[in-house]
Amino acid sequence: MVICCAAVNCSNRQGKGEKRAVSFHRFPLKDSKRLIQWLKAVQRDNWTPTKYSFLCSEHFTKDSFSKRLEDQHRLLKPTAVPSIFHLAEKKKSARGHVRSRRKEAGQPPGDVREPQEEAACEVIERSLSADEEPMVKEEVGNMERAASPSEQGVERPTPMEGAPGRTSADSLAIEPSAPRKPERPALGGCAEPSAQAGAWNTDKSGISIDDFTPLGSGACKFIGSLHSYSFSSRHTRERPSLPKEQLDRKRLKRDVEPGCSRSSVVPGTCLAESAPTSSLTATPQKPSQSSSAPPPDVTPKPATEAVLGQKGDTDANPMSINEVIMSASGACKLIDSLHSYCFSSRPSKSQVCCLREQVEKKNGELKLLRQRISRSDNQVKKLREKLEEVRRLTLPYLNGLLAPDCEPPKMNPSIEPLSWLLGTWLSEPPGDGIYPTLQPFHYLEEVHITHVGQPMLNFSFNAFHPDTKKPMHRECGFIRLKPDSNKVAFVSAQNTGIVEVEEGEVNGQELCIASHSIARISFAAEPRVEQIMRKFRLNAEGRLEQTVSMATTTQPMTQHLHITYKKVTP
Numbered sequence: 001m002v003i004c005c006a007a008v009n010c011s012n013r014q015g016k017g018e019k020r021a022v023s024f025h026r027f028p029l030k031d032s033k034r035l036i037q038w039l040k041a042v043q044r045d046n047w048t049p050t051k052y053s054f055l056c057s058e059h060f061t062k063d064s065f066s067k068r069l070e071d072q073h074r075l076l077k078p079t080a081v082p083s084i085f086h087l088a089e090k091k092k093s094a095r096g097h098v099r100s101r102r103k104e105a106g107q108p109p110g111d112v113r114e115p116q117e118e119a120a121c122e123v124i125e126r127s128l129s130a131d132e133e134p135m136v137k138e139e140v141g142n143m144e145r146a147a148s149p150s151e152q153g154v155e156r157p158t159p160m161e162g163a164p165g166r167t168s169a170d171s172l173a174i175e176p177s178a179p180r181k182p183e184r185p186a187l188g189g190c191a192e193p194s195a196q197a198g199a200w201n202t203d204k205s206g207i208s209i210d211d212f213t214p215l216g217s218g219a220c221k222f223i224g225s226l227h228s229y230s231f232s233s234r235h236t237r238e239r240p241s242l243p244k245e246q247l248d249r250k251r252l253k254r255d256v257e258p259g260c261s262r263s264s265v266v267p268g269t270c271l272a273e274s275a276p277t278s279s280l281t282a283t284p285q286k287p288s289q290s291s292s293a294p295p296p297d298v299t300p301k302p303a304t305e306a307v308l309g310q311k312g313d314t315d316a317n318p319m320s321i322n323e324v325i326m327s328a329s330g331a332c333k334l335i336d337s338l339h340s341y342c343f344s345s346r347p348s349k350s351q352v353c354c355l356r357e358q359v360e361k362k363n364g365e366l367k368l369l370r371q372r373i374s375r376s377d378n379q380v381k382k383l384r385e386k387l388e389e390v391r392r393l394t395l396p397y398l399n400g401l402l403a404p405d406c407e408p409p410k411m412n413p414s415i416e417p418l419s420w421l422l423g424t425w426l427s428e429p430p431g432d433g434i435y436p437t438l439q440p441f442h443y444l445e446e447v448h449i450t451h452v453g454q455p456m457l458n459f460s461f462n463a464f465h466p467d468t469k470k471p472m473h474r475e476c477g478f479i480r481l482k483p484d485s486n487k488v489a490f491v492s493a494q495n496t497g498i499v500e501v502e503e504g505e506v507n508g509q510e511l512c513i514a515s516h517s518i519a520r521i522s523f524a525a526e527p528r529v530e531q532i533m534r535k536f537r538l539n540a541e542g543r544l545e546q547t548v549s550m551a552t553t554t555q556p557m558t559q560h561l562h563i564t565y566k567k568v569t570p
């Protein structure tokens with residue numbers, strides 16, 4: 001690749017003269033304002049710079065350069081604008097004079113070499129063999145090192161484009177025959193309204209690329225790419241037609257071109273790449289246009305037309321450099337104004353749809369949950385009604401006041417020594433009944449020993465026939481403790497017509513009592529009970545045992561009953 005200065009009347013090229021005496025600097029393609037300043041200074045008619053266009057250091061004042069600390073290498077300042085040109089020579093001399101100087105330098109004249117020279121440069125670069133690559137890299141690398149940091153930032157590819165450290169030029173020179181497969185060009189790269197026109201549309205599923213691309217960055221990249229129309233339209237039209245294969249390679253290369261950030265939205269990246277002819281007439285669209293109307297007063301279309309001049313403008317009626325600069329400047333401002341839409345708080349239609357779907361899905365889940373809660377509430381309500389019914393049956397009327405919250409009243413501390421008796425007990429196995437005058441028998445019995453916060457226990461014993469389940473013996477009463485002692489009084493009323501008081505002692509989990517007084521109704525059955533003895537104990541298995549012995553008018557003290565209960569309540 002031959003690098004030569006693009007200035008009028010300048011014949012400097014790389015390799016000519018002392019090495020490093022003259023450095024070459026790329027046009028700031030991605031800095032539209034500065035580019036316009038450069039173009040105004042260069043004053044080349046009907047010429048558009050590309051990434052392969054350079055100005056040599058002779059056109060910059062000394063203060064345009066700075067020196068790199070490490071190696072004192074000359075760097076062009078990011079704000080530098082060329083100002084030293086021999087334009088008078090051009091004015092007074094005809095094109096032939098310039099051509100003669102170029103011929104002397106072995107190069108085509110600067111003001112007539114376009115577009116042939118640009119195309120020739122590219123052809124040279126693309127025809128480089130692998131063996132020539134190091135040289136090309138070195139040359140371009142030297143140029144890159146001589147460029148300012150901002151230019152390096154503009155010219156260097158992103159890691160996505162190529163290996164670290166490789167330049168755009170490297171990539172173009174080395175990989176023309178194996179262009180990298182475009183990776184989601186419409187999603188992550190610089191949006192191309194022509195090549196990727198379909199990608200902007202919503203697909204069959206209704207999901208557009210906006211669903212996957214941050215709204216601002218995607219739109220920014222696309223809008224940035226519009227700058228290429230501001231500068232390259234005429235350039236493209238005036239370039240000699242390249243073989244179709246080369247154009248295809250250029251398109252592929254452009255597809256993998258990294259997008260421009262908002263801060264670097266310039267005509268640079270796409271400027272060097274000639275857009276397909278069809279794109280000149282395409283109306284670029286805002287990325288979110290599929291979901292919203294374009295801005296009424298600012299559309300890219302006028303920008304394109306501004307650069308093109310009249311739609312019917314042809315090569316036979318070329319625009320002057322001033323026209324190009326002015327129209328390009330206007331187009332740049334117009335395109336830059338589009339960025340105000342990139343960061344609009346208004347979400348895209350696809351985003352709204354996506355959110356709406358999520359909301360509808362959540363609403364559906366919420367509806368199901370509410371139905372479940374409603375069913376559960378009904379079940380709870382029915383259970384509460386049943387519980388109230390049971391409570392009314394078991395604790396009718398005022399007794400219901402004793403356990404309004406289903407919590408037992410606090411036990412009186414005085415009856416704590418008898419607390420092991422508390423609970424509901426069921427006979428297991430059935431009780432055994434014996435007596436010398438009787439046939440042995442079995443019976444079932446349910447025992448309730450409770451308290452209501454008073455200093456006594458309430459009890460009820462309810463016997464049933466084990467087979468017929470008919471009620472048999474029943475008794476109820478109270479158990480009291482003499483304060484500050486283990487003395488116990490057992491007061492019982494039986495369905496047989498006996499009322500008795502037994503007294504005794506509680507020792508640990510054993511209560512032994514004997515009848516203190518027995519009364520009976522006048523018409524009670526014979527024989528009369530004259531003495532009763534009982535023993536309650538909580539055995540090692542946690543079961544309650546009761547043994548009843550009695551003496552009648554006919555029998556001495558003899559065991560009548562023995563039964564074991566198991567506790568059925570906590």
Ligand code: HEM
Pocket residue numbers: 433435437438441443463464472473498526527528529532548550552554560561
């Ligand atoms: C401390 C409580 C009890 C006393 C004081 C008591 C007293 C008596 C007496 C005095 C007799 C008559 C005995 C005879 O004829 O010689 C009797 C009979 C009987 N007792 Fe008891 N008894 C008591 C508890 C029970 C219990 C819990 C049952 C269980 C079902 C029961 C079932 C019977 C039976 C089946 C007879 C024979 C038939 C009868 O006379 O009805 N007794 N009892």
